[in-house]
Amino acid sequence: MNEVNDYPRPSVTVDLVIFTIAEDDLKVLLIRRGGEPFAGKWALPGGFVGIDESLETAAARELQEEAGVTNIYLEQLYTFGDPGRDPRGRVISVAYFALIDAEQQRIVASTDATDAAWYSVFDRRTGAKLAFDHRKILEYAVWRLRNKIEWTTVGYELLPKKFTLSELQRVYEIILQRPVDKRNFRKKVIGQGRIRELNETRNDGAHRPARLYSFRKG
Amino acid sequence: MNEVNDYPRPSVTVDLVIFTIAEDDLKVLLIRRGGEPFAGKWALPGGFVGIDESLETAAARELQEEAGVTNIYLEQLYTFGDPGRDPRGRVISVAYFALIDAEQQRIVASTDATDAAWYSVFDRRTGAKLAFDHRKILEYAVWRLRNKIEWTTVGYELLPKKFTLSELQRVYEIILQRPVDKRNFRKKVIGQGRIRELNETRNDGAHRPARLYSFRKG
DNA sequence: CCAAAAGTGTTATGCTTACACCCATGC
DNA sequence: GCATGGGTGTAAGCATAACACTTTTGG
Numbered sequence: 001m002n003e004v005n006d007y008p009r010p011s012v013t014v015d016l017v018i019f020t021i022a023e024d025d026l027k028v029l030l031i032r033r034g035g036e037p038f039a040g041k042w043a044l045p046g047g048f049v050g051i052d053e054s055l056e057t058a059a060a061r062e063l064q065e066e067a068g069v070t071n072i073y074l075e076q077l078y079t080f081g082d083p084g085r086d087p088r089g090r091v092i093s094v095a096y097f098a099l100i101d102a103e104q105q106r107i108v109a110s111t112d113a114t115d116a117a118w119y120s121v122f123d124r125r126t127g128a129k130l131a132f133d134h135r136k137i138l139e140y141a142v143w144r145l146r147n148k149i150e151w152t153t154v155g156y157e158l159l160p161k162k163f164t165l166s167e168l169q170r171v172y173e174i175i176l177q178r179p180v181d182k183r184n185f186r187k188k189v190i191g192q193g194r195i196r197e198l199n200e201t202r203n204d205g206a207h208r209p210a211r212l213y214s215f216r217k218g
Numbered sequence: 219m220n221e222v223n224d225y226p227r228p229s230v231t232v233d234l235v236i237f238t239i240a241e242d243d244l245k246v247l248l249i250r251r252g253g254e255p256f257a258g259k260w261a262l263p264g265g266f267v268g269i270d271e272s273l274e275t276a277a278a279r280e281l282q283e284e285a286g287v288t289n290i291y292l293e294q295l296y297t298f299g300d301p302g303r304d305p306r307g308r309v310i311s312v313a314y315f316a317l318i319d320a321e322q323q324r325i326v327a328s329t330d331a332t333d334a335a336w337y338s339v340f341d342r343r344t345g346a347k348l349a350f351d352h353r354k355i356l357e358y359a360v361w362r363l364r365n366k367i368e369w370t371t372v373g374y375e376l377l378p379k380k381f382t383l384s385e386l387q388r389v390y391e392i393i394l395q396r397p398v399d400k401r402n403f404r405k406k407v408i409g410q411g412r413i414r415e416l417n418e419t420r421n422d423g424a425h426r427p428a429r430l431y432s433f434r435k436g
Numbered sequence: 437c438c439a440a441a442a443g444t445g446t447t448a449t450g451c452t453t454a455c456a457c458c459c460a461t462g463c
Numbered sequence: 464g465c466a467t468g469g470g471t472g473t474a475a476g477c478a479t480a481a482c483a484c485t486t487t488t489g490g
Contacts, residue, residue: 008269009227012299012310051226051308055299079297079312081230081273090269092230094297166442183444184480207441208487384469401471402453425468426460
């Protein structure tokens with residue numbers, strides 16, 4: 001086999017698609033670019049992979065640095081490596097997607113960006129703001145989330161530890177962008193046996209209080 | 219943002235998990251390593267990504283160089299990048315999986331390997347032969363193929379243009395490693411509307427000839 | 437007592453599974 | 464005529480989808 005050193009090497013980054021539910025909408029964390037290229041445009045948080053750092057570790061580190069969270073759901077999405085996707089040179093980006101709940105939505109000021117904000121994923125203007133090929137990455141991430149929520153329990157990752165079934169249903173409706181039947185939904189999630197009914201309710205105004213549930217990991 | 223040149227760069231390779239059906243079994247193409255590290259062990263075909271070459275192009279080029287085929291099913295799988303996965307240095311590998319049919323099973327002598335052969339995926343000895351983290355990559359590829367065959371039409375990619383329904387059924391049985399009901403299977407694939415019945419049969423011995431079908435792309 | 441969200445069961449429909457016998461051919 | 468794989472339909476079980484009213488609270 002040829003030697004490892006015989007070839008010019010690309011740069012490798014991780015880019016993060018960090019989703020959360022806020023304002024009754026699915027949002028993604030974007031960071032305003034201060035410098036060229038794409039100055040003033042918005043980009044997915046991300047950064048270079050350290051030479052002795054695993055991809056997963058790099059993604060978790062960026063999550064900590066740019067969103068201020070640790071220990072949340074993180075999954076590798078896809079690797080984007082077309083030549084020309086970054087005008088500064090050959091940069092291959094391993095994209096990850098992360099899910100954070102409402103309680104963790106503080107954003108940490110980033111060292112290499114001037115601003116950070118949550119943008120609606122379904123607002124058509126969001127795609128137009130994006131630098132590099134980040135629109136493509138975001139679209140792929142949304143596609144994956146939509147599929148995944150149908151046959152896994154990732155939906156729970158977008159809610160705090162205690163939640164009501166109506167809140168969980170709303171997460172599904174927002175992500176799938178269609179109404180979900182209340183009785184069928186409750187039958188399904190209770191039948192899956194992945195939630196525990198708590199002896200607590202949340203009283204949320206002038207109506208019947210909702211029972212709280214928590215997710216069982218594993 | 220930090221400059222592209224400020225960071226030491228890893229090497230980036232593509233590794234290919236090339237599946238085919240042969241001898242009533244699911245096989246993967248492996249290449250015997252001539253030099254260190256892992257001399258004498260078997261490895262997935264792969265190689266470095268050219269500095270101006272897309273990942274997909276690199277994978278297709280390796281497919282041509284090592285298996286002698288072009289224009290076949292190719293899909294990005296996952297990116298493996300743990301430090302230490304290659305003793306020669308930091309090497310990040312973007313794994314692809316490819317499916318080739320029986321008619322294309324010629325193997326081209328490779329420039330950087332002494333030997334190439336098809337190995338059974340389900341034979342436990344195959345995993346033990348493998349260099350680097352290729353066992354993990356192979357296991358992941360098998361898992362993906364198994365899932366994918368249930369809800370897509372990738373199965374057709376493992377058969378020549380004309381095939382019988384029994385042959386297609388056998389592909390499913392081999393990949394899923396369980397028997398499949400003949401009548402239900404035929405109902406399902408015909409109902410999907412993705413195959414065309416041909417006015418041809420194949421006479422294959424002392425029994426009723428089987429009708430041939432072809433796959434409709436799109 | 438009114439408004440607002442929580443909670444709760446039954447029926448119809450479609451999909452998946454199980455299952456057994458006749459057909460066309462070569463020898 | 465016998466051995467071999469090719470070809471075909473129906474009924475049962477299961478999961479999904481549709482659908483409306485009562486409950487609990489705050490004001």
